[in-house]
Amino acid sequence: MKIKRNIALSDSGFVFNPSTGDSFSTNPIGIEIIKLLKEGKNEDEVKKHLIKTYMTDEVTLEKDYYDFVNMLLKLQLAEGDESEAKN
Amino acid sequence: MKAKRKINVAVTGLNAIDSPGPGVPVIRALKESTEFDVHIIGLSYETLEPGIYMHNLIDKTYQIPFPSAGIESLLTRLEYINAIEKIDILIPNFDAELFNFIKLTERLEKEMGIKMFLPTIEQFEERHKSNLDEFGKKYGIKVPHSKMIFNISEIPSLRNEFTFPLVVKGKYYDASVAYTPEQAVTYFNKISTKWGLPIIIQEFVYGQEVNVTAIGDGTGNTVGAVPMRKQYITDKGKAWAGISLEDEKLIEVTEKVIKGSKWRGGMEMEMIKTRDDDYYLIEINPRFPAWVYLAVGCGQNHPEALIKLALGEKVKPWKKYDIGKMFIRYSYDLIVELEEFEKISTLGEL
Numbered sequence: 001m002k003i004k005r006n007i008a009l010s011d012s013g014f015v016f017n018p019s020t021g022d023s024f025s026t027n028p029i030g031i032e033i034i035k036l037l038k039e040g041k042n043e044d045e046v047k048k049h050l051i052k053t054y055m056t057d058e059v060t061l062e063k064d065y066y067d068f069v070n071m072l073l074k075l076q077l078a079e080g081d082e083s084e085a086k087n
Numbered sequence: 088m089k090a091k092r093k094i095n096v097a098v099t100g101l102n103a104i105d106s107p108g109p110g111v112p113v114i115r116a117l118k119e120s121t122e123f124d125v126h127i128i129g130l131s132y133e134t135l136e137p138g139i140y141m142h143n144l145i146d147k148t149y150q151i152p153f154p155s156a157g158i159e160s161l162l163t164r165l166e167y168i169n170a171i172e173k174i175d176i177l178i179p180n181f182d183a184e185l186f187n188f189i190k191l192t193e194r195l196e197k198e199m200g201i202k203m204f205l206p207t208i209e210q211f212e213e214r215h216k217s218n219l220d221e222f223g224k225k226y227g228i229k230v231p232h233s234k235m236i237f238n239i240s241e242i243p244s245l246r247n248e249f250t251f252p253l254v255v256k257g258k259y260y261d262a263s264v265a266y267t268p269e270q271a272v273t274y275f276n277k278i279s280t281k282w283g284l285p286i287i288i289q290e291f292v293y294g295q296e297v298n299v300t301a302i303g304d305g306t307g308n309t310v311g312a313v314p315m316r317k318q319y320i321t322d323k324g325k326a327w328a329g330i331s332l333e334d335e336k337l338i339e340v341t342e343k344v345i346k347g348s349k350w351r352g353g354m355e356m357e358m359i360k361t362r363d364d365d366y367y368l369i370e371i372n373p374r375f376p377a378w379v380y381l382a383v384g385c386g387q388n389h390p391e392a393l394i395k396l397a398l399g400e401k402v403k404p405w406k407k408y409d410i411g412k413m414f415i416r417y418s419y420d421l422i423v424e425l426e427e428f429e430k431i432s433t434l435g436e437l
Contacts (some may be wrong), residue, residue, distance in 0.1 A: 018333035
């Protein structure tokens with residue numbers, strides 16, 4: 001799964017999809033995840049980075065990460081194999 | 088710096104109301120022209136069209152007869168106005184008046200020196216809502232199935248051809264989504280009372296409505312095109328806010344229509360984009376839309392290009408526009424002296 005190439009992300013967490021005209025806001029961790037995915041990092045690399053950076057456990061991270069990534073797919077901000085974003 | 092060329096432009100569609108005409112945004116675009124110093128002559132139908140009183144945009148306004156009065160009466164009125172104003176270019180902005188103006192194209196130019204840049208009568212007719220099925224087939228564009236009806240008694244049998252919901256549309260304006268035959272009857276009555284017959288019944292396509300404002304040079308070239316999605320829609324279905332989109336496929340569809348039909352002049356295409364990225368054409372308006380000023384904001388001054396085309400000049404097509412530019416309409420109370428209202432009401436000019 002990857003973030004669509006034309007998605008714009010600002011430092012304030014404003015996410016804009018120029019294909020649909022939709023815009024959203026995300027928090028600092030959301031910004032971080034989107035940036036990492038945009039850089040081409042895969043799921044394991046993103047999760048590793050988050051575990052290393054934040055005080056959280058793997059179970060909580062798994063749940064929150066897939067919630068977030070599913071939302072990105074649903075909002076047409078990301079594309080690719082949905083199975084990569086486990087339900 | 089090159090001096091701007093002085094030009095007298097007459098514009099209709101001054102009804103900047105909740106279902107706005109394109110006149111005022113067209114004038115704003117012309118006022119921002121880098122090539123023309125425009126003197127604007129407003130042409131109005133009703134005395135409460137707000138544009139009449141916007142003296143910062145319109146230098147003088149004249150009332151003209153309603154389209155139903157016929158071509159000769161329009162011609163007589165334009166002769167009078169032209170004798171005073173020496174109109175160089177005329178930009179009609181209403182669907183309902185276009186037929187008369189198209190018919191007058193040659194006479195206006197030959198007899199009065201007034202130039203227009205309008206679709207041909209064939210282009211105007213073939214893109215009618217009632218002919219959209221044929222139009223889609225001819226130019227290879229997907230269109231929702233549609234049918235003209237003239238009587239309420241035809242509504243029960245629509246179930247043989249359509250599934251509900253379906254869209255009930257007026258010949259020129261208005262559209263409502265009917266979820267039941269009863270609702271279809273209600274909308275048939277409401278719309279036919281206002282806009283007459285026939286009523287167009289159209290298959291309802293699920294998806295996101297996207298629109299394009301564009302201009303064709305009459306030889307198949309798209310001079311400019313800017314796609315937009317409505318972000319805020321009024322209860323009349325009009326955009327109160329919108330945003331320009333990055334949508335290459337939509338631009339391709341627009342270019343295909345303009346190339347195939349050799350479209351001449353401004354136009355608006357209304358499309359539905361489905362979840363599968365299919366595009367269905369639901370309507371072509373044969374003139375600029377009321378949101379045409381967004382194109383100016385995005386770097387494409389379509390009304391200015393129209394003037395140049397009308398003057399017979401070549402216009403280099405735009406290749407890009409700003410994506411993610413928004414427009415937001417607002418309402419504004421103009422304070423008008425009774426004398427002004429009196430003048431336009433009694434003398435027909437202001």
